[in-house]
Amino acid sequence: FLDPLQENKSTWKEVCPEIADGTPLTNELHLPVSIPDVTSSPSTEFPADWSIKTRLLFTSSQPFTWAEHLKAQEEAQGFSQHCRATSINFPQSIQDPKLSTELRCAFQQSLIYWLHPSLPWLQLFPRIGADRKIAGKTSFWSHDEALQQVLMSEWSVSFTSLYNLLKARLCPYFYVCTYQFTVLFRAAGLAGSDVITAVISPTTRGLREAMRNEGIEFYLPFVEETRSKKQKNCKTNVDTEDNREQGVSDDESFSWLEEMGVQDKIKKPDAISIKLRKEKNEVQMDHKPESVALVKGTNTFMLLNFLINCKSLVAAAGPQAGLPPTLLSPVAFRGATMQTLKARSINVKTPVHLRCNDIFSLEITGPVMPHCLHTLTMLLKSAQRGAFSAVLYTHEPTAVFNTTTERTLNKETMCKDLTKCGLHLKTLDQLTQLPTLGKSSIRLLEMRDYAYSWKS
Template sequence: IVGKASPWSQDEALQQVLMSDWSVSFTSLYNLLKAQLCPYFYVCTYQFTVLFRAAGLAGSDVITAVVSPTTRGLREAMRSEGIEFSLPLVEESRTRKQKNSEYCLPNTDSVFPREPAPSDDDDDESFSWLEEMGVKDKVKKPDAISIKLRKEKHEVQMDHKPESLALVKGTNTFTLLNFLINCKSLVAVAGPQAGLPPTLLSPVAFRGGTMQTLKARSLNAKARVQLAYEDIFSLEIVGPILPHSLHSLTMLLKAAQRGAFSAVLYTHEPTAVFNTHLDTEAVRKDLPTCGLHPKTLDQLSQCPTLGKSSVRFLEMKDYAYTWKS
């Protein structure tokens, strides 16, 4: 829509109508998700993306929503609305550091204890030895604001990064829905998306939704193989390729190309972190097909294993897959 007339960017009444319709569509999708008639859907804002997943997907027995990237301001706004969430990658990193610090020395039974997190008491104790020497008054102690800034430094540093991924589970996802509907900053005030509500992407029809097709282009070429030339066929697909579409394409090519094909994939980088493992025990739950192929649904039900990365290259030879992330 760049370069085209955008009457909604200056018309406040039109913006309110668009937002009202968008809220109805968003609520419709969430209800379909709750009734397990929709496996997942995306809310794409100009600042971050939210992936809602039905219970039974990604190894979770409850509805989940992942938000990425987040900022300290967004996280504080979510907390103030009573939305409980976790930061799986931050907690995973903290757990890994604790395990690395709790190791045994060779031929001894001694263990290095992990260093506790800094607290206000620690700051007071660190100055006690100065008091014993009688020079405490000559040394300026950090004030409460300085201590607070130091503690918040790490939280601010992860803003806009994959580590800022926030996980919301269960009934908190409904609170998140209401938060997003009422969040004024979801709509851009400048740029090509000015005045437009966030985009909703779903594999199933929903109230107010429109069907869109991906742009596809097929190419035929000749490639030299040893002393001869062989026909090479390629298919280029552009657009928001959802996970179920990618799996359907692989099943189609598997049959059409007799178990031999390769694919190069370009991921929208901020969404690659959605492949991270949720901090929950894996469960398997029977789900309605929701219009998806049973094998696709089975694939989406498994726990993610790619972490912060995504599949970049996929190849099948003799009906066996190899891939790089």
């Protein structure tokens, strides 16, 4: 259940040091000033951000008392609204947010997500780079092969359940978080695509080779983009170099050693070395954002089977040994456990013109998925009278999920087909848009006079 929200008095530097150190505050709202040359123009909506956030810090000149100390009835109503996919529409401004039961219930509803597996003593997100946090925790399955098989069997059932919901458009998207990479599965109709898509990041040459060997077709968006630019700019030079390479075999390239009579004294590279030399560029991008791979259509089902049977999906040693990947979803699925993001409100003092003014903040921590970010901003838009700011902390390996799918559809058709996926229609409308952020994600989001601006 939702942790009780506590109002604490603190200094601004303790709450948000990255803003306190050197970033000026506005006189009107006492919020961080956006930097003009990297900030968008004001808009009624902000672009979809498919990265997972680990923390949100909302600030406003209006208090967040409406988000504090929810009653048992309000919590229960929030859970019920989530399970029934009830959408609540609020007016542009709520006169007294603290007395709005609907607002408080909707806030509880917006914090809910679904997780598998559920091991309360372990932090199951993020998984990449989490060895230090998990180390020392009880993992009695790490040396029990039979128990590991049971865990993976249950995980496979949950994973398959999620994919089937996605295929039926009853689940909009979900994440598979392994200790090495993360996969985002999106239903047909989202991110401007008319087919199911899966984005994997980061990848390695070994993973890509394994996928190719299983017949999974995929492409590397940033590699294709770079290659396309080079072909347009240097078509003649590229053709010339290709002809030269085709005319000289690997054996001929070392013929000069024979002419010098030293072919026996110098070790000739073997076939593997030659192959690695040719794939140097591919190896260099391993673990980097440029290694992101995009899978489409029926190939996503092949990816599902590949991941279920992939032995390297689970760590063989270390703190995460034998622990199945984490599944995160906005809707319920077989074997999932309902979880809630942690929230707390803070009242801080900030210096403005030689005096201290109150500034109010609301902190949300946990795996904040795209729909949750949008839903929370809709609530704050009404509750904070169209004026708030938010610092967004991104799980960096997922920032690249904002790369475009390069396939657009009729927006009305897409929204109509996904109306039963459990998301608010306005949130759904945002997530159907073609991604525009590329390798970046939104870091600072600000609303003034009901208009958004953002920094990525």
